[in-house]
Amino acid sequence: MGKLEDTLAKGVEDGNTPHAIVCATNKDGSFTYQHAVGKAHYPDHKPIQDDAIFALASQTKLLTTIAALHVVDKGLFGLDDDVCEKLPELAKQPILKGFDDNDKPVLIERKNSITLRQLLTHSAGATYDSMNPHLAKFHAQQGLVPGSGPTVVERFGIPLIYEPGESWAYSGSIDWAGKLVERLTDSTLDECFKQLFAPLGVTSITFWPDRNPKLKDEVLGIVVRTPEGKLVPNTEPTLNTGSTDCFGGHGGFSTMNDYLKVQHSILANDRKLLKPETVEMMFQPQLPAAGKRDLMAFMASPMGAYVIG
Known part of the structure; x- marks a missing residue:
């Protein structure tokens, strides 16, 4: 080494x-x-130190996906069930098609249902407002800042951009999946994570390290680059600044060793988290043809390079 x-x-x-x-x-x-x-x-x-706590950002999505699939394994919900009864705030969102000649938003009613499978595969019609100029403009017209809001409902209660199941866009849909898990289990996603990952010996995965005396001093400082490429401590608000909800798409924290334990359990398919057939399904294609096309286009774009690397 x-x-x-x-x-x-x-x-x-x-x-x-x-x-x-x-x-x-x-x-x-x-x-x-x-x-x-x-x-x-x-x-x-x-x-x-080895036990340093990292902000997981979008790596939280894997943990939330596992929690959602665990709920499916327990028979509390189906992958292809309509989530709208449990998530009425998402269900009421129209589709934003653009703006008319008077600069008013063109909103149409959604026709397709929204399923858990679509939430977990970014094919539910949503996207991040910071990644879509129409949504950014829609928010600006209402005096709102893209990517803001202390709760999942407030931050992601925004129009869709396509019919669910007919395309793909990187989005906060897994945050909605986390909210679904909370409502199905009558507990916070933080509590769900603690119970779900405990058999692996995981102790650090949380949304609130500042509330744990054993963890709060181990959280690493976030560092950014200046335009010249120099590393400097971050002084701007982060994804988690002001959050009061467990954001299943970006809000988690963990040591790298604990995160590895989760990855190992899934890759080894050791039955400690999910049924073997559920794990096998995780590695099978889930998107329709149009979704695959849009995913590949995103990965080839400058935004895809920025997000994925």
Whole structure:
């Protein structure tokens, strides 16, 4: 592992990254590896520790997807069931087709149902308002800031941009899936995560590390780049600033080792989280032809390169 660790150390030394933790294991768990490098709160000199807490951002989506599929495994809901009874705030959203000559939004009624499968595969008709000029304009006309709102309903209670099941767009639909899990289980998504991942020995996955004395001091500082490429501490609001809900699409925090435990359980299909057939289904194509086309177009776009890398 010397070459890998040298490369990571050089990346920190050259200012390419403030810190990194690399974890690995094999199928039966007989091999484990973890290495931490860099500073916990850049540019302070305190070194990062193995138990550092990362903001997971969109990596939270995997955890929420597993929680939703766990609800399906328990028979509480079906993948192709209509979610609208449980999520009436989403159900009432029309489809935004653009703006007329008077700059008024053109809104049409949705025809198709919205299913859990569509929420989990970003094919439910939604997208992030920050990624769509029509939605950004719609929000601006109402005096709202794109991507704002302390709850899932307030942040993502916005018009759809296509008929559910007929396309694909990266979106907050998994945040809605998380809200569905909460309403089906009568508990918060944070509580669901704790119960679901406990058999793996996971203790750090949470939406609220600041409420846990054992975790709050281990949360890493967020670092951004200046236009010149220099690393500087972030001083702007983050995705989680002001949140009062558990945002299943971006709000999670975890150590890398705990996140690896979840990944290992799914990849090894060890039955600790989901039924074997459910895990197998996770790796099978789920999108219609139009959805596949739009997904590939997104991945080839500058926005796709920015989001996915």
